[in-house]
Each structure stands twice: as structure tokens, then as C-alpha cells.
Amino acid sequence: MATVVTVTSGKGGVGKTTSSAAIAAGLAKAGHRTVVIDFDVGLRNLDLIMGVERRVVFDFVNVITGEATLNQALIQDKRIDNLSILAASQTKDKDALTEDGVEKVLQELADTGFEYIVCDSPAGIEKGATMALHFADHAIIVTNPEVSSVRDSDRILGILQSKSKRAKEGGKVAEHLLVTRYDPDRVDQGEMLSKEDVCDILAVDLIGVIPESKAVLKASNTGVPVILDAESDAGQAYDDAVARFLGEERPMRFVDLKKRGLLSRMFGGD
Amino acid sequence: MGFFGLFGGQKKNSASQAKERLQILISHERQNRQGPDFLPAMQQEILSVVKKYVEIRDDQVNIRLDQQGDASVLELNVILPER
Numbered sequence: 001m002a003t004v005v006t007v008t009s010g011k012g013g014v015g016k017t018t019s020s021a022a023i024a025a026g027l028a029k030a031g032h033r034t035v036v037i038d039f040d041v042g043l044r045n046l047d048l049i050m051g052v053e054r055r056v057v058f059d060f061v062n063v064i065t066g067e068a069t070l071n072q073a074l075i076q077d078k079r080i081d082n083l084s085i086l087a088a089s090q091t092k093d094k095d096a097l098t099e100d101g102v103e104k105v106l107q108e109l110a111d112t113g114f115e116y117i118v119c120d121s122p123a124g125i126e127k128g129a130t131m132a133l134h135f136a137d138h139a140i141i142v143t144n145p146e147v148s149s150v151r152d153s154d155r156i157l158g159i160l161q162s163k164s165k166r167a168k169e170g171g172k173v174a175e176h177l178l179v180t181r182y183d184p185d186r187v188d189q190g191e192m193l194s195k196e197d198v199c200d201i202l203a204v205d206l207i208g209v210i211p212e213s214k215a216v217l218k219a220s221n222t223g224v225p226v227i228l229d230a231e232s233d234a235g236q237a238y239d240d241a242v243a244r245f246l247g248e249e250r251p252m253r254f255v256d257l258k259k260r261g262l263l264s265r266m267f268g269g270d
Numbered sequence: 271m272g273f274f275g276l277f278g279g280q281k282k283n284s285a286s287q288a289k290e291r292l293q294i295l296i297s298h299e300r301q302n303r304q305g306p307d308f309l310p311a312m313q314q315e316i317l318s319v320v321k322k323y324v325e326i327r328d329d330q331v332n333i334r335l336d337q338q339g340d341a342s343v344l345e346l347n348v349i350l351p352e353r
Contacts, residue, residue: 147288154296158303190283197289201296 002110004117005245006136008160010152012123014144015180018216018226019238020120021049023140025225026242028083032115035074038088039132040122041097047087050077051223061089064101070108079228084114097131106135125159134165138174138245141204144181145193150201153177157202176207178241183212188257195255208241210234211254301334309335316346324350 005027007020017038024036037060038046047053052075058068063086077083086105089096109117121132133139139160143153157175166173179195186192195209210216215232219225227242229235233254240250313333320326332347 147292150292151295151299154299158300162303187285190285193285193288193292197285201289201292 002106002114002117003137004106004119004135005138005140006119006121006132007140007142008121008129008133008156009142009149010123010125010129010156011144011149014142014149015210015216016123016142017045017049017120018220019140019142019178019180019210020046020118021225022227022235022238023242023245024116024118025077025080025083026227026238027116027118027246028077028080029227030242030246031082033082033113034116034118035084035086035109035114036118036120037086038120039097039128040120041088041128042090042093043122044088044090046120047075047085048223049220050085050225052077052085052087053223056087059087059089060105061096063105064096064098070105070112079224095127097127099131099134102131103135125155129156130159130163133160133163133173136160136164136173137166138176140176140178140207140245141202142178142180143198143202145179145187145195145198147193150193150198153202157204175204176245177202177204178208178210179206180210181212182209182255184255184257195252206252207244208237209252209255210237210241306335309333320348326351 005023007016007023009016020036024034028034036046036050038044039060040046041061044059047056055075058073060073062068063070063073073086075085075087077085106117119132119136122128133156139156141153141156143149160173160175161167164173177199179198182195183192187194195206199206211233213226213232213234215229215234216226219229219234226232226234227238230239237254240253243250313331316333317326317328317331320331326349330349330351334345336343336345
């Protein structure tokens, strides 16, 4: 049986799609057959981040409605053999995502032999987001160290704990916290919530901290999941997060203050 | 913190303010979330019963459910206007 990993956050713009692309690519790179699905019907973007925007013919909704087969809609990644992408529809409205329809597609993906199904949730708590959450075995909560993002993440946790299929059947979705856009300098200055603060408030285990990084924009500019930029700090941080997800223990990197000169430390300058 | 920050009263930094505000807000929101589904409807009904006898505004009835040990306590607060 395939494992469904939903990447979610509540708030928009915190890095869900960047994280979905990176995590899916990371799982595939580690040798697991992985598919990543865009649940943001009407506002698809995962195709762009994955660099497959010109190869989308059929999408997720087409498969649900039977206008296309799964095989026709799946886009095989050209960099990683084990990785496929299922794009969201640009035109159809959100009601096209029915619980039965989504379940049928997930089942078919599992039957086809995918080990991991990564669901890229849209922002908000509407249909697309709740559908992406509903079938989750694992949820990766993407949170910026910022008040509105933390609050929205807590709301999403509430929904996971009450409305997901696992919760309704008396079980529990495994929750993991991924803090993104982290700036250790600002944390040190007392200008940004620390990773410990966010962890305390949300009461979820930390799976990774992604530093604020120029590599992320560069990756989206070029349509390459940032995890494939192995030189970059963000790429390495995602690589660590995926390894932790797969059970490996790795120390947190890029979370400590960059060394500063004695004078700069004494006078508190940047 | 810089050298001069070590002296002259610790001013609360913005990150700790953020943490404090979030902790208060989120514990409040979690409490509401854990309440049973019928609570808002019950509040409405109690309000309409009270309104039959006394003229009050919607926000003058407050109802909440608290967990105390293994018992739940339903707390009903009605502010009656002065005569």
C-alpha cells in the first residue's frame, strides 16, 4: 500500500509547492517510486516548479471524470526515473474534486506501484485543501516563523485531527513540522520566532528547517526542484528533511548564527 | 544582543511578544475547537429563551464548556441590563 504524504499549511506563500516538489524529488532520489499531485484546482503551479509546464496535456480532474486515463495524465520526470507528476486542472472548479473520485485515483496510483503519493495542498481550508488532507497518512505542515503562518498551521492541525479519514476511523495522521524561510541571524536578534518557539506552540515534531535562501527563487525560475541544487543550503536542508522522514537521524544544519566578528558582536551590528 | 543591550533594562523583543500572543490565541482557539458541535446552536436557543423575558443583545449571553478533571462544566453567563 502506498503512503500518502500531504504537504499543507493553511496560509499561502509559505513554501508548500516548493516543499512538495523538493520532498517528492527527494523521496524518488532515495529510490522510492513517487508521484506528486497538485490539488490546487484552478491555480496550478506545481507543473512550473517541477519544470514540466509544457508537457501537461491531461490533469487530475480529467482522470477523476474519466476523460483521460491515469497513464495519459501522469508526467514522467526527465531527471529522476522514479518520479511522476499529476498536474491540477486550470479551468475546472474545485467541486470537481469529489471524495470518491480522489480516493479512486489514489487507489489506482497505489495499485500501479507508487510507494509515496505526495499531495501538494492549496492554501486555505476549502475543498481542495480538505481533499488533500482527507486521505493523508502523513502531513508535513509548512510554517514560516511568523504569527499568521503559525496560527493557520494550528487550524490545519485541528482539521487533520478531526476531519481526516484516519481521525474519523479513530486513528491519527502522523504530523511533521517543516519550518521554512528561517533566518538564524534574526532569531538571534530576537526579531524572529525560533524553531523551538514554533515547535512549542504547535506541539508537533520538527522534521526540518529550511533557511531563507536565494536558491529557492533560482530553482523556481528554472523549474528545478531546489533539492536537486545539491550545493545550496536550502537543497541540503530539504535533503536532510527527507532523510529524517525516511527514518534517518541527522543534525539540524543552517540553524545557527553565522560567525561574526568580535566588534560586530559587541555592538550588535549586522 | 549587542554590548549595550546588556545594560539598562531588558526590553522585550518582538519575537517573544509574538510567542506570547500566539500562545494565548492558540490555546483559546483550541478550546473552541474542542467544544461539541451543538454549542453554538444551544447558545442561540438559550439566547432566544432569555429574550422572551428580558431585552438583551446577542453578545450578552456567553456560554462555554470547560474540562475540569473528568467532568465538563457548562458555564452560562447572561448579562442582564439594569432596570
